[in-house]
Amino acid sequence: MKRVQFSSPYLPYLFLAPQMAIIFVFFYWPSVQAIQSSFYLEDPFGFGSTFVGLSNYSDALGSVQYQSIARFTVVFTALVTFLSLGIGMLLAVKADAVLKGSAAYKTLLIWVYAIAPPVAGLMGMMFFDQHIGPLVKFAALFGWDMKVGLNYNDTAIAMIIVSVWKQIPYNFIFILSGLQSIPASVREAAAIDCRSGTRRFWTMTLPLLAPTAFFLLVINMTYALFDTFGVIDVMVKDKAANNPITLVYKVYMDGFRGNDLGGSSAQSVILMIVVFVLTIFQFRFIERRVHYN
Amino acid sequence: ATNITWWHGMAGRNGEVINEVAQKFNAAQSACALTPVSKGTYEEALASGIAAFRSGEQPNILQVFDAGAATIINAPGAVIPAEDLITGAGHPFDREAFIEGVRYFYATPDGKFVGMPFNSSAPIMYVNTEALEKAGVEAPKTWEEFEAIAPKLKEAGYLPLVQSQLTWQFTENFFSRNNIQFATNNNGYDSVTDTKINMTDPNLVMMFTKLKAWADEGYFGYFGAGWNDNQKLFEDGKAALWIGSSGSFGGLQKTAQKPFTAAFLPYWQGIEGAGTNSFIGGAALFAMSGKPDEENKCTADFFQFLTSPEIQKFYHQATGYVAITKAAYELAKSEGYYEKTPVAEVGIQQLMLKSGDWSKGYRLGFYPQIREIMEREYGRIFAGETSVEDAMKTIETEANDLLARFAKTAG
Amino acid sequence: MNRIRLLDHLVLMLGVFVMVAPVVVAFMTSTHEAADIHRNGLSLAWGGHFTETYNTVLTREGGFTGKITGARMIWNSLILGIGFAAGKIVLSMLAAYAIVYFRFRLGTLFFWMIFTTLLLPLEVRILPSYEVMNKLSLTNTYTGLIVPLLASATGTFFFRQFFKSVPEELLEAARIDGAGPFKFFIDVLVPLSRTMIAAIFIIMFVYGWNQYLWPTLMTTDERFFTLVRGIKQILLVWVGSNIPDYNEAFALAILAMLPPVMIVLIFQRWFIKGLTESDK
Amino acid sequence: MAAISIKDVSKVYNGGVTAVSAVSIDIADGEFIVLVGPSGCGKSTLLRMVAGLETISEGEVTIGARVVNEIDPADRDIAMVFQNYALYPHMTVYENLAYGLKNRRTPKTEIDARVAEAARMLELQPYLERKPRALSGGQRQRVAMGRAIVRKPSAFLFDEPLSNLDAKLRVSMRGEIKRLQRRVGTTSIYVTHDQLEAMTLADRLVVLSGGRIEQIGRPLDVYHRPATTFVASFIGSPAMNLADGEVHGGKLALGPALIDLGPTVPTQGAVTVGLRAEDLRLHPEGKGSLPFRVDYVEELGAQRLVHGLVGDQLLVAAVSSENPLPETVSLSITPSRLHFFDRASGRRIDWPGEDRPETLAAGLPVLEAAAS
Amino acid sequence: MAAISIKDVSKVYNGGVTAVSAVSIDIADGEFIVLVGPSGCGKSTLLRMVAGLETISEGEVTIGARVVNEIDPADRDIAMVFQNYALYPHMTVYENLAYGLKNRRTPKTEIDARVAEAARMLELQPYLERKPRALSGGQRQRVAMGRAIVRKPSAFLFDEPLSNLDAKLRVSMRGEIKRLQRRVGTTSIYVTHDQLEAMTLADRLVVLSGGRIEQIGRPLDVYHRPATTFVASFIGSPAMNLADGEVHGGKLALGPALIDLGPTVPTQGAVTVGLRAEDLRLHPEGKGSLPFRVDYVEELGAQRLVHGLVGDQLLVAAVSSENPLPETVSLSITPSRLHFFDRASGRRIDWPGEDRPETLAAGLPVLEAAAS
Numbered sequence A: 001m002k003r004v005q006f007s008s009p010y011l012p013y014l015f016l017a018p019q020m021a022i023i024f025v026f027f028y029w030p031s032v033q034a035i036q037s038s039f040y041l042e043d044p045f046g047f048g049s050t051f052v053g054l055s056n057y058s059d060a061l062g063s064v065q066y067q068s069i070a071r072f073t074v075v076f077t078a079l080v081t082f083l084s085l086g087i088g089m090l091l092a093v094k095a096d097a098v099l100k101g102s103a104a105y106k107t108l109l110i111w112v113y114a115i116a117p118p119v120a121g122l123m124g125m126m127f128f129d130q131h132i133g134p135l136v137k138f139a140a141l142f143g144w145d146m147k148v149g150l151n152y153n154d155t156a157i158a159m160i161i162v163s164v165w166k167q168i169p170y171n172f173i174f175i176l177s178g179l180q181s182i183p184a185s186v187r188e189a190a191a192i193d194c195r196s197g198t199r200r201f202w203t204m205t206l207p208l209l210a211p212t213a214f215f216l217l218v219i220n221m222t223y224a225l226f227d228t229f230g231v232i233d234v235m236v237k238d239k240a241a242n243n244p245i246t247l248v249y250k251v252y253m254d255g256f257r258g259n260d261l262g263g264s265s266a267q268s269v270i271l272m273i274v275v276f277v278l279t280i281f282q283f284r285f286i287e288r289r290v291h292y293n
Numbered sequence B: 001a002t003n004i005t006w007w008h009g010m011a012g013r014n015g016e017v018i019n020e021v022a023q024k025f026n027a028a029q030s031a032c033a034l035t036p037v038s039k040g041t042y043e044e045a046l047a048s049g050i051a052a053f054r055s056g057e058q059p060n061i062l063q064v065f066d067a068g069a070a071t072i073i074n075a076p077g078a079v080i081p082a083e084d085l086i087t088g089a090g091h092p093f094d095r096e097a098f099i100e101g102v103r104y105f106y107a108t109p110d111g112k113f114v115g116m117p118f119n120s121s122a123p124i125m126y127v128n129t130e131a132l133e134k135a136g137v138e139a140p141k142t143w144e145e146f147e148a149i150a151p152k153l154k155e156a157g158y159l160p161l162v163q164s165q166l167t168w169q170f171t172e173n174f175f176s177r178n179n180i181q182f183a184t185n186n187n188g189y190d191s192v193t194d195t196k197i198n199m200t201d202p203n204l205v206m207m208f209t210k211l212k213a214w215a216d217e218g219y220f221g222y223f224g225a226g227w228n229d230n231q232k233l234f235e236d237g238k239a240a241l242w243i244g245s246s247g248s249f250g251g252l253q254k255t256a257q258k259p260f261t262a263a264f265l266p267y268w269q270g271i272e273g274a275g276t277n278s279f280i281g282g283a284a285l286f287a288m289s290g291k292p293d294e295e296n297k298c299t300a301d302f303f304q305f306l307t308s309p310e311i312q313k314f315y316h317q318a319t320g321y322v323a324i325t326k327a328a329y330e331l332a333k334s335e336g337y338y339e340k341t342p343v344a345e346v347g348i349q350q351l352m353l354k355s356g357d358w359s360k361g362y363r364l365g366f367y368p369q370i371r372e373i374m375e376r377e378y379g380r381i382f383a384g385e386t387s388v389e390d391a392m393k394t395i396e397t398e399a400n401d402l403l404a405r406f407a408k409t410a411g
Numbered sequence C: 001m002n003r004i005r006l007l008d009h010l011v012l013m014l015g016v017f018v019m020v021a022p023v024v025v026a027f028m029t030s031t032h033e034a035a036d037i038h039r040n041g042l043s044l045a046w047g048g049h050f051t052e053t054y055n056t057v058l059t060r061e062g063g064f065t066g067k068i069t070g071a072r073m074i075w076n077s078l079i080l081g082i083g084f085a086a087g088k089i090v091l092s093m094l095a096a097y098a099i100v101y102f103r104f105r106l107g108t109l110f111f112w113m114i115f116t117t118l119l120l121p122l123e124v125r126i127l128p129s130y131e132v133m134n135k136l137s138l139t140n141t142y143t144g145l146i147v148p149l150l151a152s153a154t155g156t157f158f159f160r161q162f163f164k165s166v167p168e169e170l171l172e173a174a175r176i177d178g179a180g181p182f183k184f185f186i187d188v189l190v191p192l193s194r195t196m197i198a199a200i201f202i203i204m205f206v207y208g209w210n211q212y213l214w215p216t217l218m219t220t221d222e223r224f225f226t227l228v229r230g231i232k233q234i235l236l237v238w239v240g241s242n243i244p245d246y247n248e249a250f251a252l253a254i255l256a257m258l259p260p261v262m263i264v265l266i267f268q269r270w271f272i273k274g275l276t277e278s279d280k
Numbered sequence D, E: 001m002a003a004i005s006i007k008d009v010s011k012v013y014n015g016g017v018t019a020v021s022a023v024s025i026d027i028a029d030g031e032f033i034v035l036v037g038p039s040g041c042g043k044s045t046l047l048r049m050v051a052g053l054e055t056i057s058e059g060e061v062t063i064g065a066r067v068v069n070e071i072d073p074a075d076r077d078i079a080m081v082f083q084n085y086a087l088y089p090h091m092t093v094y095e096n097l098a099y100g101l102k103n104r105r106t107p108k109t110e111i112d113a114r115v116a117e118a119a120r121m122l123e124l125q126p127y128l129e130r131k132p133r134a135l136s137g138g139q140r141q142r143v144a145m146g147r148a149i150v151r152k153p154s155a156f157l158f159d160e161p162l163s164n165l166d167a168k169l170r171v172s173m174r175g176e177i178k179r180l181q182r183r184v185g186t187t188s189i190y191v192t193h194d195q196l197e198a199m200t201l202a203d204r205l206v207v208l209s210g211g212r213i214e215q216i217g218r219p220l221d222v223y224h225r226p227a228t229t230f231v232a233s234f235i236g237s238p239a240m241n242l243a244d245g246e247v248h249g250g251k252l253a254l255g256p257a258l259i260d261l262g263p264t265v266p267t268q269g270a271v272t273v274g275l276r277a278e279d280l281r282l283h284p285e286g287k288g289s290l291p292f293r294v295d296y297v298e299e300l301g302a303q304r305l306v307h308g309l310v311g312d313q314l315l316v317a318a319v320s321s322e323n324p325l326p327e328t329v330s331l332s333i334t335p336s337r338l339h340f341f342d343r344a345s346g347r348r349i350d351w352p353g354e355d356r357p358e359t360l361a362a363g364l365p366v367l368e369a370a371a372s
């Protein structure tokens, strides 16, 4: 890493010890337990368990329900990632472009960053209330009878909107700082080389933002996959019913609500594998193409 | 004093009443100190209780709702049967002191109380009196009658019918109210092995076919699985009839914009033997095992305390949940409570209706998950994504899988 | 170049409207009465019950023990947010320091072991984690609330990135100046990382403050309830005909936004600077 | 190609800093103008106003026949080379060169031809498929040049294009730039703070200080007739010695010495006297007119710089290494080689007695020789 | 203060790159050694091995009486000045200066005294409370110097300490460094790739190329007697002209011209001939011995560089600006000023006929003059 490094027989271990200890106790231990229990069928109260091999996996993967949740998760993740990145980028690019008032815009756009997912869910719930939600009334103006909580697609759309809304500021901040680290002279060179701002964006700004965008891609996918839990939990009002849910919510529902430890663990392990594969894929194929410096 | 804890799934006003009950208990004696903790919803309370039990951190008392009863009762050694606990602590216990409707649901097949019935409810029909007057009709006793008056209610500008929970009100209690077998093995009481659910029962299919048809006609409104979305129209005076919980009475008094009364949950005249009592709803308290004797003693004391007529009456009146002992019912009655608030009596009366073979209770493992399957498929029926027959078949298949799985874990 | 760009401003204003309006609405709504909100939904008008509602949520002694006021929940959330952020910064700075500045045999192995934690957020391993906490008797403690959340590598990665961008000559100058590993860390690296620490502090504070599922599981004792859990608690009364205290839920939601928003706004400059410097 | 005219141009930044005040320069078609001056004197600002990267607070910039004040940079038909090259890191050299043309919808074949030509001229052919990060500093610099050339603009603008290169490379790139500009004949404005670069490259030099023009002129004119003490000390290395002197009658008193100025005198009283290091001659003690206390000597190989004091004034003399340095020395200077500046204003005082080499004006076409 | 001895030192990096091979230098107490060479030749590596920042793969470094190979940098009693100064950005100037002393538990009063002394020497007193970012480049450089001085180490190590400064500042800081080192008399190793800096600063110059020593010697010795063509082209600006020639009998054939070498000849056959630009004289056509086709002329003010061709070989002549440049020219050179190198090995061929200025060896103590 560094040209000159310290060498000491014990210091690095000392510095790593706290983090490693916590990771071992609170990450590896539970994770190993999860993997282990994914091969068992366990009585909820822990009175006994039966080894069932891979049947927890085959049960989950074979279930139509699980497959449809998986499909939704993919669509949801893709849309939330794409939209929140896109809108965040649009706003960041604009905020970066205007000189007058850019500080005010920045401040106003950043401060929603801190909203907790369940709070966003609460707002979504109220805004999309079937009877009195302003957004439902707004949709009605266009002849769209939105039935959030009843109609699967309507609910999905509402969830996506709320999840995207909550994530925009995060992307905004990171893209803005990414933009600000593009050398001014490169931008000026482009201003001389290219009249059209739009073209400049696609041919110069966007490729140069690629490292930031890649990082955000990972973060947003993680967000859509895992952190939207709070949004979904509040928006389904405690009843998943026919509402769209994501795989993580399903893990929680089956494991915590349903006390089906083996099944839920198997689903965790499946998610683990998916995330692992995704990460490897991202690093091998996408990151390789975006590193400049 | 010995400290004991009580995890429950009530919030809002109902949660506050629980706190008051606990305070009363703590004030009434000094040996024990009870701390109630809200764990969220019924489902979350059960889940937290189980998760805690696995790691030996369980509370002394866990509130478990009707749908979760099988899960906890079938777990051998997870709980001390309430009856054993109370008698073991030297208190007298008389099953007969409880009203008919609550005696079986949380008990063993031979009648021993495992759970201590606490907040008991029945699904009843709330009636917007103004709407009925306007339409010039009477509250329906049967669904046939409802079919007859629905067009008039609609004409009068009302949504004739809404409900709050299709699983509880139109599935479980459809079976009890119409006296139809819900599941094999004596509704699951006899054994967990090979218990099968009866979701494809033609009458149940008929009920939902009707509901869907009514919905299409504008006689019935379904707004999803959330309680709030459905009852809201009734509260706002836009719906004429609402199938809710007798326990909703307290809240409804605050939110309803129009005068209301209540009637029994309708049944089908056309089904033979229909009109029996409904399953008991709400929840019971369970004494978790693995606790020291002196704590169990306190739990027993508290259970005993709960059955006292004064406490029962207090809880009944504060929340709208029914009184579970005859003595408490009589006490309230004698004080003229039901004359002032007749709605409060509807639930008890419905629970005290004649009982049939299939209206005593059901005991199905993993039932909270089965309810989730039902909610999902019902949603799809009303969203027009599936047919009633297909939905019921799907529920039956998935539910039977779960039951088989439960049999394995519990066996 | 610098002509006023009407379209840009329009887009930005629309963005600001979409981002901020819901929060304004939430605030306005929180000043109405619960029944009013239940009936009429969100509101843009002032409801006039600001003082009572906020007073109530902040000071009313709720729960059985009477120990759980809104202020208490804010306090708990603060402990969680600050504890988590501070813990994360300390742990990950130390770990990143070891990884970047030391040559040692198991370095790569440790690096990958830490890296792996990115794969599996707490939500996915929530039950086994909960059981581990129970085995360690850490439920209902601040430690139990905070420490397991620390088992992830994000902070370590941020700092690793940053340390790698610190000019090597500083280390060399410090070594010649007689600074050993500890002195270099304390005297040079930590002060240099200030903006980075600020940025990570904000990110982590917000993350900790916003935690929801974990505190809900971990705390059965009301004394440890956090604000976000409190909001959910209010909403949980849908079953039955209780009206959730929407006003209080929104008031809490607004209160829940305030500290992190304030921290973000106050440190905004450092925040963006920190991110820019670390090139991520 | 086009003439550029800068008329009374000023720039006031938002903060209120006046970076450029009322600068006027008329640049002929094909001319190579170098803006030179110390850091912060407003060179870049002026250049960027011509490029359109900075708004013009006051005055007018004309490129060819058009006033460009309100015209977009991309439409000004100029090309710019930046100090840090500003190459697009995500594009190959070919793409970097082609980018500006593509955006102007130049046909593909034409783009290829122009890129090929520029690549040949700059010897970039082997690198066309590389990304900038895989190039050395000098190669990057050439790509930046190429990007400007392919566009065939009416004007090249350079902002310290060589200052990121090491000394050796700087010298050779300097030659390349000059030759290239001669070849394509494009009007150029070149910013640098290196006076040597300025001297060797410029057709005309613009010396800026504090946002104002100190002097405009051909390099040797500026060198030999600096208009102010500022220019005198800025242009030339080692810098011109500036000393306090007094003219009394026909004599200049410089420290302890008196120098006879001959029949004409520039002025009377206190002056600042300029003495170029190479105009000073070293003599064994007593032979020269200025007693010189040597402080230290810098040996540069071909010549040596002798630093010392005349009275209390520091002077540097540049002498050939050929002749051995005597033990103690004195200095002499041909009076006609003295420069005089007003002590208060620093402005040059021309006088009939001065005698400057006029080689360039008289002699053969020097730099143009390369173009032929 | 201490002598430093570098014995057969090599450095092989992990990747297998041999950055320094078998270098030996004996540095006397108080001597100022400059390591010079192109980028990547191993200068920094060598310096860093002396500092202890890099392990020594082979050989031995001795500072004073101690072999320091295994000694920690902090314990080697050296101080180092870095190219980018490596100031602690979060500390004030005072703290930057004091940090190394504090770590050595120097008493507070002593620290204050030493910092004050260094600040006075470097004129840093007004800035002691500022942070580095509030300083100009030159001031930062002085702080970096100060940090080295306060420590009173046995040796100063400098790694291109001036290369981040602009040309003017570089010249003046160069003088300051030299004067300072004379004043404190500390043994110094100074790395640069700027030959002018090397020439003016060094007591002795070490020219490195590809990790090996090309030549060690006093600056003028190296200038006048470069050991190899590499050194010849590296030291001196403009670089020495190197042309292909052939010696036949007593004559050197250089392109179309024949130069009479006089009674002694260095060798016979193909050689590389070195001609310093300042040794070339310009004559009106026909007068000189070498016909010269002028390509272009660079006017530097005091002198002009005339670039042109003799046959097909590029040569640069440096001539005074005084004399007008004739229309067509030819060149001449005193044969004794020619340098000869082996065509194959590039090594210098000494011969009795050569005549080099020996001023320094013979003349007055030059740089030492400043010390007195």
Ligand SMILES: Nc1ncnc2c1ncn2[C@@H]1O[C@H](COP(=O)(O)OP(=O)(O)OP(=O)(O)O)[C@@H](O)[C@H]1O
Binding pocket: D013, D014, D015, D017, D018, D019, D037, D038, D039, D040, D041, D042, D043, D044, D045, D046, D193
């Ligand atoms: N965007 C800006 N806002 C305010 N002042 C500025 C801005 N850009 C430059 N200046 C100021 O204007 C003056 C001239 O700056 P300019 O960049 O033109 O100098 P320069 O001659 O190019 O210097 P250098 O040789 O360091 O590049 C300086 O005082 C500078 O601080």
Ligand SMILES: Nc1ncnc2c1ncn2[C@@H]1O[C@H](COP(=O)(O)OP(=O)(O)OP(=O)(O)O)[C@@H](O)[C@H]1O
Binding pocket: A003, E013, E014, E015, E017, E018, E019, E037, E038, E039, E040, E041, E042, E043, E044, E045, E046, E193
């Ligand atoms: N840490 C390293 N690992 C491998 N090779 C290295 C390392 N550091 C330097 N080198 C190589 O060693 C050689 C000498 O490098 P060094 O930095 O000493 O050169 P230098 O003469 O100081 O050059 P410059 O003038 O550019 O600073 C170069 O080829 C370089 O690529």
Ligand SMILES: O=P(O)(O)OC[C@H](O)CO
Binding pocket: B065, B066, B067, B119, B120, B121, B122, B168, B245, B246, B247, B280, B281, B282, B283, C239, C240
């Ligand atoms: O709302 P409650 O308490 O009457 O409960 C209704 C059902 O029994 C829940 O399963």
Ligand SMILES: [Mg+2]
Binding pocket: D043, D044, D045, D159
């Ligand atoms: Mg500039």
Ligand SMILES: [Mg+2]
Binding pocket: E043, E044, E045
């Ligand atoms: Mg180096």
